[in-house]
Amino acid sequence: MSRVALIDYGSGNLHSCGRALVAAAAGAHDIQITARPDDLAAADRIVLPGVGHFADCAGALRAVPGMIEALEDAVLKRARPFLGICVGMQLMADLGLEDGETRGLGWIHGLVEGLVPAPGLPVPHVGWNELAFPDAHPVLAGLGAGTHAYFTHSYVFRPENEADVAAWCDYGSPFAAAVARDNLFGTQFHPEKSQKVGLALLGNFLNWTP
Numbered sequence: 001m002s003r004v005a006l007i008d009y010g011s012g013n014l015h016s017c018g019r020a021l022v023a024a025a026a027g028a029h030d031i032q033i034t035a036r037p038d039d040l041a042a043a044d045r046i047v048l049p050g051v052g053h054f055a056d057c058a059g060a061l062r063a064v065p066g067m068i069e070a071l072e073d074a075v076l077k078r079a080r081p082f083l084g085i086c087v088g089m090q091l092m093a094d095l096g097l098e099d100g101e102t103r104g105l106g107w108i109h110g111l112v113e114g115l116v117p118a119p120g121l122p123v124p125h126v127g128w129n130e131l132a133f134p135d136a137h138p139v140l141a142g143l144g145a146g147t148h149a150y151f152t153h154s155y156v157f158r159p160e161n162e163a164d165v166a167a168w169c170d171y172g173s174p175f176a177a178a179v180a181r182d183n184l185f186g187t188q189f190h191p192e193k194s195q196k197v198g199l200a201l202l203g204n205f206l207n208w209t210p
Contacts, residue, residue, distance in 0.1 A: 001028065001029060001030050002028075002029050002030070002044035002045060002206070003029075003030050003032060003042060003043045003044050003045075004021060004025070004029050004030065004031045004032065004043065004044065004045045004046070004047060004206065005032055005034050005039050005040050005043035005045070005046050005047070006018055006021060006031060006032065006033045006034070006047045006049065007034065007035070007040075007046065007047065007048050007049070007061075007067070007071075008033050008034060008035040009035065009057075009060045009061045009063075009064055009067065010060045011049045011050050011051055011052075011057065011060075011087075011088070012051035012052060013049045013050070013051045013085070013086070013190065013192060014033065014049055015033075016192045016193070017047065017049045017085060017191075017192045018031060018033050019192070020191060020192035020198060020199065020202055021047065021192075021202055021206070023199060023202075024199045024202035024203040024206060025203075025206055026203075028206070029045075029206050035064060037064065037065070037066035037067045037069070037070035037071075038066075038070070040067075040070040040071060040073075040074045041070065041073070041074065043074060043080060044080060044081075045080060045081045045082075045083070045205070045206065046071070046074055046075060046080055046081070046082050046083070047082075047083045047084075047085065047088075048061075048071075048082070048083070048084045048085065048088035048091065049085045049086070049088050050084070050085060050086045050087025050088035050089070050090070050091065051086060051087060052087060053087075053098050053099055054087060054090055054091070054096030054097075054098040054099070054102055054104075054112055054155065055096065055098060055099040055100065055102040056099075057087045057088075057091060058091060058096065058102050058103070058104060059102075061091065068105075071105070072105075075107070075183065075184070076107070079182070079183045079210065080183065081183050081185070081205065081208050081209075081210055082183060082184050082185065083139075083185050083186065083187075083202075083205050084184075084185070084186035084187075085186070085187055085190060085191065085192070086152075086153060086187070086188060086189075086190055088186065089157060089178075089179060089186025089187055089188055090104070090112045090155065090157050090186075090188075091104050091105050092104065092105050092106075092107040092108045092157075092179070092184060092186055093105075093106075093108065093109075093110045093111060093112045093157050093159075094106045094109055094110060094111065095111050095112070096111075096112040096155070097111060097112060097113045097114070097155075098112065098114075098154075098155050107181075107184055108157075108159055108164050108179055108181055108184060108186075109159065109160040109161065110157055110158050110159035110160045110161075110164070111157075111158050112155050112156065112157050112158070113155060113156065113158060114154065114155055114156075115153065115154055115155060115156050115171065115175065116172070116173050117171050117172040117173070118171070118172025118173070119172075121171060121172050123154050124152060124153055124154040125151050125152070125153055125154070125171050126151065126152045127150065127151065127152075128148045128149065128150055128151075129148060129149070129151055129169050129170075129171065129177075129189075130146065130147065130148050130169065130170075131143065131147045131148070131149055131167045131168070131169055131177050131178075131189075132167065132168045132169070132170075133166070133167050133168075134165065134166075134167075134168065135166070137166045137178075137180055137185075138204060138208050139166070139178075139180070139185045139201060139204045139205050139208055140166060140167060140178070140201065140204065141204050142200055142204070143197060143200065143201065147197055148194075148197065149169075149177070149187075149189035149190075149191070149194040149197055149198065150189055150190050150193040150194045150195075150198075151169070151177075151188065151189045151190070152190065152193075153188060156175040156176060156188065157175075157176050157179060157186075157188065158175075158176070159176060159179055164176075164179050164180065164181050165178070165179055166178040166179055166180035166185070167187075169188070169189075175188070176188060177189055182210060183210040185205065185208075187201070
């Protein structure tokens, strides 16, 4: 049974993510909510949730002693599969521009900046929207044309290299709904709020071997 570390750093969607992961795991994976960097060393997979402002989440993550170092060791050096959700995805960027400039993890080059909708569309973008997939990715297996997921956000990740975009969404202009590189995967939408689509994606992640 593989161990999945769901990082607790004060993120608001922690427990809903935990419940969704347990449901997707169906008893085949041990889901552990943890604020202990040492637990990441023993984890086979790592999930970083995130709700709120980029600067607040980045600051909270860095405030946990040893957490950034443990993440980099597990994810970058030992190539453990990593899933970032919403702001957890955005934190993989170089820089966030919400509430000034805040340094991200720098794992996938790019910026997090304000969503630019079509005239008349509200910000934040809240609700269901359709996903488009430029290429097949194992974490998105089985999610075909017409797939919708649940979003709630005002900022978006603009990767420097569009090849790092695993799924697009359109809200008056296109933005990255999911990003991927090597053992990294992230969603701007919330799998834990996306019902069957979200559970399918989480199940794919739990069984993904990059």
